Amino acid sequence: MTTKQKILIVDDDQNIAELISLYLTKEMYDNQIANDGREALQLFKSFQPDLILLDIMLPGMDGYEVCREIRHTSNVPIIMLSAKGEVFDKVLGLELGADDYIIKPFDSKELVARVKAVLRRYKNQAAVQPAASANEKVVQYTDLVVNLSNYSVTYRGKVIDMPPKELELLYFLASSPNQVFTREQLLDHIWGYEYVGDTRTVDVHIKRLREKVHDSENWSIGTVWGVGYKFEVK
Numbered sequence: 225m226t227t228k229q230k231i232l233i234v235d236d237d238q239n240i241a242e243l244i245s246l247y248l249t250k251e252m253y254d255n256q257i258a259n260d261g262r263e264a265l266q267l268f269k270s271f272q273p274d275l276i277l278l279d280i281m282l283p284g285m286d287g288y289e290v291c292r293e294i295r296h297t298s299n300v301p302i303i304m305l306s307a308k309g310e311v312f313d314k315v316l317g318l319e320l321g322a323d324d325y326i327i328k329p330f331d332s333k334e335l336v337a338r339v340k341a342v343l344r345r346y347k348n349q350a351a352v353q354p355a356a357s358a359n360e361k362v363v364q365y366t367d368l369v370v371n372l373s374n375y376s377v378t379y380r381g382k383v384i385d386m387p388p389k390e391l392e393l394l395y396f397l398a399s400s401p402n403q404v405f406t407r408e409q410l411l412d413h414i415w416g417y418e419y420v421g422d423t424r425t426v427d428v429h430i431k432r433l434r435e436k437v438h439d440s441e442n443w444s445i446g447t448v449w450g451v452g453y454k455f456e457v458k
Contacts, residue, residue, distance in 0.1 A: 232264065235259070237279075265294070275301045275303065275343055288317065301345075301346045307327070411425065
């Protein structure tokens with residue numbers, strides 16, 4: 225018998241939380257509800273969910289802080305939910321390590337599709353990691369080593385703290401030097417599905433990469449205007 229995947233729903237609006245729970249139960253997911261940030265962290269430890277649906281506007285500890293706390297110890301997928309559709313709010317959520325961001329009100333079919341896509345991508349990543357020890361996935365340049373096997377980045381001799389999606393994007397670009405990728409291609413390769421046409425997600429992650437890993441004399445993260453990005457080796 226297949227074990228049900230577990231989803232933690234974090235929302236202080238009980239009606240919305242129960243509606244989401246109903247959608248997910250119909251799709252055969254096991255789920256629990258937390259109504260505030262503190263309860264969410266407690267249930268995260270005891271319930272051990274496979275994915276978290278995390279509202280931003282919570283009493284006491286907000287969703288951003290919950291996401292930050294969870295990312296200290298876990299890479300469990302997080303989809304943020306918010307009535308706030310401003311670019312700043314979405315960017316902040318992604319920078320803190322969220323895997324996706326859905327704006328309220330949302331369609332039930334879209335929510336379920338996003339959940340399935342994120343879980344599928346996470347499962348695929350976990351499946352390839354055990355084999356990596358025998359055949360490490362590493363790209364190395366002057367002052368830069370990106371190891372996808374153990375999710376580490378070493379820049380100028382120092383280990384750089386980097387969320388999974390940033391590291392995967394850097395590895396993908398660096399493993400195909402001088403090849404130009406459109407934003408849509410990068411969304412498809414790194415996020416595993418079309419991000420509802422919102423290519424700003426890629427721009428956010430490129431911006432964060434450039435803040436942590438500065439261009440070298442021998443290589444750089446280049447912008448090809450009107451097209452996309454490339455890892456340029458000189």
